[in-house]
Each structure stands twice: as C-alpha cells, then as structure tokens.
Amino acid sequence: MIENPYYSHEFHGDYDLISVGELQLEEGGTIPDCQLAVATFGTLNAAKDNAILIPTWYSGTHQIWRDVYIGPDHALNPDKYFIVCVDQIGSGLSTSPHNAGGPNESISMSKFPHVRIGDNVVAQERLLREHFGIDRLALVVGGSMGAQQTYEWAVRFPDKVLRAAPIAGTAQNTPGDFLIAEAMREAIQSDPGFNGVEYQSNTDVEDGLRRQAHIWAVVGFSTEFWKQEVWRALDFDSREAFLAGFLDPYFTAMDPNDLLTQSWAWQRGDVARHTGGDLAAALARITAKTFVMPIDEDQLFPPRDCAAEQDLIPGSQLRVIEDVLGHLGLFGVAPTYLPQIDKHLAELLATEV
Amino acid sequence: MIENPYYSHEFHGDYDLISVGELQLEEGGTIPDCQLAVATFGTLNAAKDNAILIPTWYSGTHQIWRDVYIGPDHALNPDKYFIVCVDQIGSGLSTSPHNAGGPNESISMSKFPHVRIGDNVVAQERLLREHFGIDRLALVVGGSMGAQQTYEWAVRFPDKVLRAAPIAGTAQNTPGDFLIAEAMREAIQSDPGFNGVEYQSNTDVEDGLRRQAHIWAVVGFSTEFWKQEVWRALDFDSREAFLAGFLDPYFTAMDPNDLLTQSWAWQRGDVARHTGGDLAAALARITAKTFVMPIDEDQLFPPRDCAAEQDLIPGSQLRVIEDVLGHLGLFGVAPTYLPQIDKHLAELLATEV
Numbered sequence: 064m065i066e067n068p069y070y071s072h073e074f075h076g077d078y079d080l081i082s083v084g085e086l087q088l089e090e091g092g093t094i095p096d097c098q099l100a101v102a103t104f105g106t107l108n109a110a111k112d113n114a115i116l117i118p119t120w121y122s123g124t125h126q127i128w129r130d131v132y133i134g135p136d137h138a139l140n141p142d143k144y145f146i147v148c149v150d151q152i153g154s155g156l157s158t159s160p161h162n163a164g165g166p167n168e169s170i171s172m173s174k175f176p177h178v179r180i181g182d183n184v185v186a187q188e189r190l191l192r193e194h195f196g197i198d199r200l201a202l203v204v205g206g207s208m209g210a211q212q213t214y215e216w217a218v219r220f221p222d223k224v225l226r227a228a229p230i231a232g233t234a235q236n237t238p239g240d241f242l243i244a245e246a247m248r249e250a251i252q253s254d255p256g257f258n259g260v261e262y263q264s265n266t267d268v269e270d271g272l273r274r275q276a277h278i279w280a281v282v283g284f285s286t287e288f289w290k291q292e293v294w295r296a297l298d299f300d301s302r303e304a305f306l307a308g309f310l311d312p313y314f315t316a317m318d319p320n321d322l323l324t325q326s327w328a329w330q331r332g333d334v335a336r337h338t339g340g341d342l343a344a345a346l347a348r349i350t351a352k353t354f355v356m357p358i359d360e361d362q363l364f365p366p367r368d369c370a371a372e373q374d375l376i377p378g379s380q381l382r383v384i385e386d387v388l389g390h391l392g393l394f395g396v397a398p399t400y401l402p403q404i405d406k407h408l409a410e411l412l413a414t415e416v
Numbered sequence: 417m418i419e420n421p422y423y424s425h426e427f428h429g430d431y432d433l434i435s436v437g438e439l440q441l442e443e444g445g446t447i448p449d450c451q452l453a454v455a456t457f458g459t460l461n462a463a464k465d466n467a468i469l470i471p472t473w474y475s476g477t478h479q480i481w482r483d484v485y486i487g488p489d490h491a492l493n494p495d496k497y498f499i500v501c502v503d504q505i506g507s508g509l510s511t512s513p514h515n516a517g518g519p520n521e522s523i524s525m526s527k528f529p530h531v532r533i534g535d536n537v538v539a540q541e542r543l544l545r546e547h548f549g550i551d552r553l554a555l556v557v558g559g560s561m562g563a564q565q566t567y568e569w570a571v572r573f574p575d576k577v578l579r580a581a582p583i584a585g586t587a588q589n590t591p592g593d594f595l596i597a598e599a600m601r602e603a604i605q606s607d608p609g610f611n612g613v614e615y616q617s618n619t620d621v622e623d624g625l626r627r628q629a630h631i632w633a634v635v636g637f638s639t640e641f642w643k644q645e646v647w648r649a650l651d652f653d654s655r656e657a658f659l660a661g662f663l664d665p666y667f668t669a670m671d672p673n674d675l676l677t678q679s680w681a682w683q684r685g686d687v688a689r690h691t692g693g694d695l696a697a698a699l700a701r702i703t704a705k706t707f708v709m710p711i712d713e714d715q716l717f718p719p720r721d722c723a724a725e726q727d728l729i730p731g732s733q734l735r736v737i738e739d740v741l742g743h744l745g746l747f748g749v750a751p752t753y754l755p756q757i758d759k760h761l762a763e764l765l766a767t768e769v
Contacts, residue, residue, distance in 0.1 A: 237639060237642065237643050238642035238643060238645075238655055239634070239637075239638075239639035239640075239641075239642040239643060240639070242630065242633050242634050242642065242655075243634050245630060246627070246630045246631050246633075246634050249603075249627045249630060250602075250603070250627070253606060253607070253623060253624075253627060254606070255608055270606065271606075274599070274602045274603070274606060277595065277598060277599045277602060278599050278631065280595050280599075281592070281595050281596050281599050281635065282634065282635070284592075285592075286590060286592035286593070286715075286718055286721065287592075287720075288592075289590065289591035289592040289595065290590050290591060290592060290721070292591075302591055302595075362639075362715070365639055367640075368639065368643070
C-alpha cells in the first residue's frame with residue numbers, strides 16, 4: 064500500500080466503500096475482496112425502477128459527475144432518479160494497486176491482476192443486485208471508459224438495461240486508440256522512478272505522469288481548443304500556465320499504477336468478446352434504447368468510429384455533441400456542453416421502452 | 417562528433433556537401449562553417465529560369481524526394497527542370513549537432529545553437545545565388561517542415577519565388593502542433609541515456625527514440641490508417657510488426673540531438689515574424705502563385721488550419737490531397753497519393769506567372 068492523499072474524502076467528498084466479495088477476473092486473476100467506491104444521489108423508489116448507473120472514466124471518479132452532470136436542474140435529476148455512480152476498479156478509490164491492503168495484500172502494486180471492462184461490469188451488477196436490490200436500470204450513462212462500460216452493460220445484460228447513453232466512447236476500442244493509450248503508458252513506465260512498478264510514492268514518477276499529461280494535452284483536446292486559446296476562459300493567461308496549473312497537477316496527483324490498471328482495460332474494451340469477435344452480432348444484442356453521443360472534435364473516439372457502431376445497434380440514434388474542447392469536453396467546461404447532454408439524456412429518459 | 421552510419425552516402429545516395437560559409441543565426445548564435453547537403457537533378461538551363469527548390473522535412477532528407485517525387489514521369493521532371501533538394505540544418509547530413517567537427521567543433525552536440533526556419537532559408541538563398549547563380553525559382557515545394565520553409569521563402573523573398581507549393585504544413589505553426597512536437601521532444605529528452613545531450617551514441621537513447629516513434633504512430637498517421645490496417649499493404653502482418661519493422665527502426669537510426677534541432681525550428685515556424693506578428697500582412701506579401709496542399713487526414717496540419725492561411729494569400733488556391741495515411745502520407749506509400757501531387761504541381765508549373 065501507498066499513501067496518496069488525493070484518493071480521499073477530502074478530495075472526492077462523500078462515497079461509500081462497498082465490498083462485492085471475491086471477484087474472479089476474465090484474465091484469470093482474482094481480487095480477494097473487491098471494494099467499490101459508490102456515490103449515490105436521490106432515492107430508490109418502491110418499484111425500484113428509477114435507478115441510473117454511471118460508471119467512470121480514465122482518471123475520473125464520481126466527483127466530476129456529482130459536480131457537473133447531476134442535479135435538480137439536469138436530466139440526471141436526483142429528485143426523480145436514484146443515481147448510482149461507481150468508481151471503476153483501479154480508480155484509486157475502489158480496489159486499486161496502490162490501496163490494496165488487508166485481504167487484498169496479495170495483489171498489492173506490481174502483483175495487481177489485469178482487470179477488464181467486463182470485470183467492472185460484473186462487479187457493478189453484483190453491487191446493484193445484492194446491495195441495492197436493483198434488477199433493471201432506467202439508464203446506464205458514461206463517458207469514455209464509462210461509455211465502454213455502458214456498452215458492455217447493454218451487450219452483457221440486455222434485459223437489465225432499458226436505456227443506454229455512451230458518450231465519447233466506443234464498444235470496441237480502435238487500434239488508433241490502443242496506440243494513444245500505449246504512448247501514455249510508455250510515458251509513465253519509462254520514468255526511472257517507476258522502478259518496475261515498485262515506486263515508493265507517486266511523486267517518484269512525477270516526470271512520467273507529467274509527460275503523460277502532455278500527451279493528453281495533444282490528443283485529449285482538439286487543435287482548435289489550443290488555437291482559439293479556449294483555456295483563457297478558465298482564467299489562465301498562457302498555455303504554459305494552463306498546463307502547469309491544470310493538466311499537470313491533475314495527473315501528477317494520481318497513482319501511476321492505478322492509471323495503468325485503467326488504461327490496460329481501456330485498450331482492450333471490446334463487446335465482441337461475447338460473440339467470438341463479431342461486433343455486429345454483439346451490438347445486435349442490445350435491446351436498450353440507445354443514444355450514441357460522440358463529441359465532434361474528439362480525437363480519441365472520433366464521431367465516425369462511434370457512428371459506425373451506432374449503425375449496428377437496433378433502434379439507436381446518433382446524437383453528436385458539439386464541443387471545441389474535444390474529448391476532454393467531458394469535463395463540462397464549455398457552457399454549451401452540458402445543455403446538449405441534458406437535452407439528449409432528457410429525451411432518452413422520456414422515451415417509453 | 418558522433419559516428420552514425422545512417423547519415424552516409426550508403427543510406428542517402430549521392431549528395432554534395434557545399435559550404436555557404438559562416439551563418440549568423442536569428443537567435444544570436446553562429447554556425448562557423450555551414451555545410452549544406454545538396455542533391456540536384458536535371459540541368460540548369462542557360463536562362464537559369466528552370467530551377468526548383470525542395471527543402472526537407474523533420475527526419476527526412478533528399479532521399480525520399482529522389483525516390484518518390486522526382487522523375488521523368490512526375491511533375492518534378494529532371495528532363496525539364498533543375499531540381500535542387502537541400503537537406504535542412506540539423507538533418508544529420510547538413511551541419512548538425514552530431515556531425516559538427518573541424519571548424520564547427522565549437523558548436524558540437526550540446527553547444528549547437530538554436531536554428532530557425534528563417535536561418536535555413538537564408539542559407540539556401542545564399543547557396544542558390546553564390547553557388548548556382550540562381551536568382552529566381554520556378555517553384556519552391558516542400559512538405560511539413562519543408563512547407564514551413566516554402567512559406568518562409570515566399571514571404572521573405574517574394575521576388576525570387578514564382579510559384580510555391582506548401583504540402584501538409586503551415587506558415588505559422590499552431591499551438592496544437594507545438595505541443596505535439598513538445599511531447600516528442602520530451603520522449604527523447606527523458607531517456608536517461610540522453611545524458612543531458614551528451615550521449616555517446618544514438619543507441620544510448622534508443623528507448624526514447626522509440627517512444628518518440630510511438631507518438632508519431634499516433635499523430636503521424638490517421639485513426640483510419642490503423643483501423644483499416646493499411647500497413648498490410650506494406651507487407652506487414654500485424655500492427656506490432658509494422659511498428660517494430662518500419663517506424664521504430666526509421667527513428668532509432670537517427671541522432672536524437674539532430675531531431676531536437678529540427679523540432680525546435682518546427683515548433684517556431686512563423687512567417688509573421690517579418691510583420692510584427694501580423695500573419696495576414698505577412699501572407700499578403702506573397703507574390704508567388706501558390707497552391708496550398710493539405711492532406712485531408714492530417715492531424716498535425718489539419719486542412720482547416722491550412723485553409724485559413726490560404727485564404728490570406730493573394731491569388732492562391734486550396735488543393736486538398738486525399739490520403740488515409742494522414743501526415744505520413746508524405747512518404748508516398750499510397751498509390752493514389754503521388755498522382756494527386758503530380759496533377760497539382762503540373763498545373764501549378766504550367767501556370768504563367
């Protein structure tokens with residue numbers, strides 16, 4: 064175990080750690096005591112049919128959803144819905160390499176097993192069923208790796224997902240995306256302080272984490288974001304100040320191995336694992352009413368990749384979000400971003416299924 | 417000086433090393449004896465009005481132009497034109513950090529001064545005038561950093577450039593592009609073998625050069641290149657084999673500091689330096705008949721960035737090249753690429769000016 068103050072209630076507010084017990088993993092490993100960090104908003108009704116699940120993205124937690132997406136003025140309205148946001152395995156809040164101790168001591172740090180998108184979804188399904196008694200979800204919505212988990216939910220448990228909204232993500236990760244994640248992994252792993260995964264503190268890998276942030280700067284935002292100097296709206300007066308004051312500290316606070324656990328899963332997200340590699344067959348299983356929501360300037364998950372998948376999902380619709388920030392538009396910084404999300408999610412939630 | 421067998425006639429065929437003497441640099445440094453590697457094709461006519469200049473791109477030399485772009489079946493026809501291809505300073509063939517010896521011993525390796533796009537153009541102008549007696553160019557054409565030099569020529573020496581064809585490059589480097597180059601620089605510089613620029617051999621920095629290659633893999637090609645597995649056309653049977661057999665060795669053979677000299681100039685290419693930062697005023701100086709030729713899938717120099725500049729060049733035309741390879745379509749691998757280049761260049765060369 065490594066102490067890292069970033070992964071705490073101080074930085075992430077209220078959440079509960081809920082064990083779903085031993086989790087057998089698709090790659091063959093085991094998490095002896097899989098703890099999920101869970102933040103809930105609103106109240107589960109008696110019929111238990113107002114539940115919404117939100118899985119999280121790479122480097123993100125429930126915090127961004129709570130602060131940006133959820134509220135009485137939004138489609139994700141806790142006055143109407145019981146919203147369950149589950150931080151993914153390796154997020155640093157749920158069971159992760161850096162915090163694996165006690166019953167998970169055997170999988171600490173370099174001994175942490177490979178975790179897939181499917182493992183997260185299996186753990187979440189168990190959590191919802193055993194802990195909350197939820198059998199069907201009014202909606203699963205997530206961005207980026209959260210979209211990967213959303214697709215996995217809709218394909219793996221079609222009867223349990225009434226509506227699905229994958230934002231800025233794909234059902235089958237593309238090779239270009241794999242290579243982006245690989246370049247980020249290499250930036251971290253090449254830091255001498257990484258020390259073969261057995262660093263003593265995330266600060267030992269600060270240089271590598273910063274280089275990884277700079278690859279995010281390139282692909283996470285759009286070229287237009289930089290050209291139009293959109294960061295000025297965030298009260299920075301230079302590009303360098305924005306990097307040093309926002310993107311660098313965002314990532315250098317995190318645990319390198321936790322990030323690597325997430326990106327390993329990200330690289331291999333693929334619902335066609337359920338159908339012997341046949342993506343069309345996998346997506347044809349989806350019965351959820353699905354709005355596929357790419358961001359127009361996204362370089363990680365370009366709209367054409369998302370549209371090609373949407374075309375294979377029965378009854379689905381393509382709803383392109385306009386945001387010059389690109390993939391990191393997910394942060395909800397642009398004032399025009401969330402109104403688009405709210406509009407589409409409200410329409411999706413209002414759709415009878 | 418460092419021995420590096422890549423920078424040799426064995427790998428680059430015929431070229432001459434021609435000194436243009438002492439070169440005072442825009443940043444204040446000096447190259448005591450600036451040697452330019454020059455490959456020529458065809459014969460200068462008596463009127464000396466059939467000369468074409470080709471400046472080179474990052475990591476590239478005259479070799480790719482000789483092998484792919486120049487020939488009796490191409491617009492760049494040595495039977496009609498006297499084609500002068502000049503390897504840029506820092507290319508590894510012309511004066512560069514790794515080969516600076518003799519009169520340039522004082523600027524070897526870490527002591528090598530900062531060189532700008534403008535310095536290259538000044539050296540080339542001197543070469544053409546003093547060595548070849550050429551005062552006017554029928555055409556300046558270059559890709560990527562070669563496009564930057566093409567723009568610099570057209571703005572700095574408008575009377576000397578009759579036609580200009582910047583391919584896949586901009587007159588003013590964008591911030592997004594700066595950050596891409598910066599991520600590549602960090603990949604190289606972070607290698608412990610880089611040793612503060614004073615490595616003993618490029619092989620000491622092989623890991624960093626390979627990581628730099630992997631960032632090229634992400635931004636140099638398009639996502640569609642990877643998705644469509646276009647590398648199969650190059651006789652590789654996996655993505656990993658393509659990287660290990662093509663892109664990795666391409667870059668690991670090179671000198672790290674030479675690449676850094678080039679990317680420093682790339683990051684700062686800006687013709688508006690001539691007009692106090694006014695890009696429109698700088699581009700308005702261009703009298704050359706100009707075809708601006710972005711590649712549609714280029715992530716480094718997206719067509720919209722090129723089109724915005726083209727709009728500011730009097731009498732210019734936008735000619736978008738279609739190539740799924742993206743920026744590295746410049747290698748001319750796709751059979752559909754060069755016919756487009758030839759068509760546009762032939763039309764440009766046929767235009768009376």
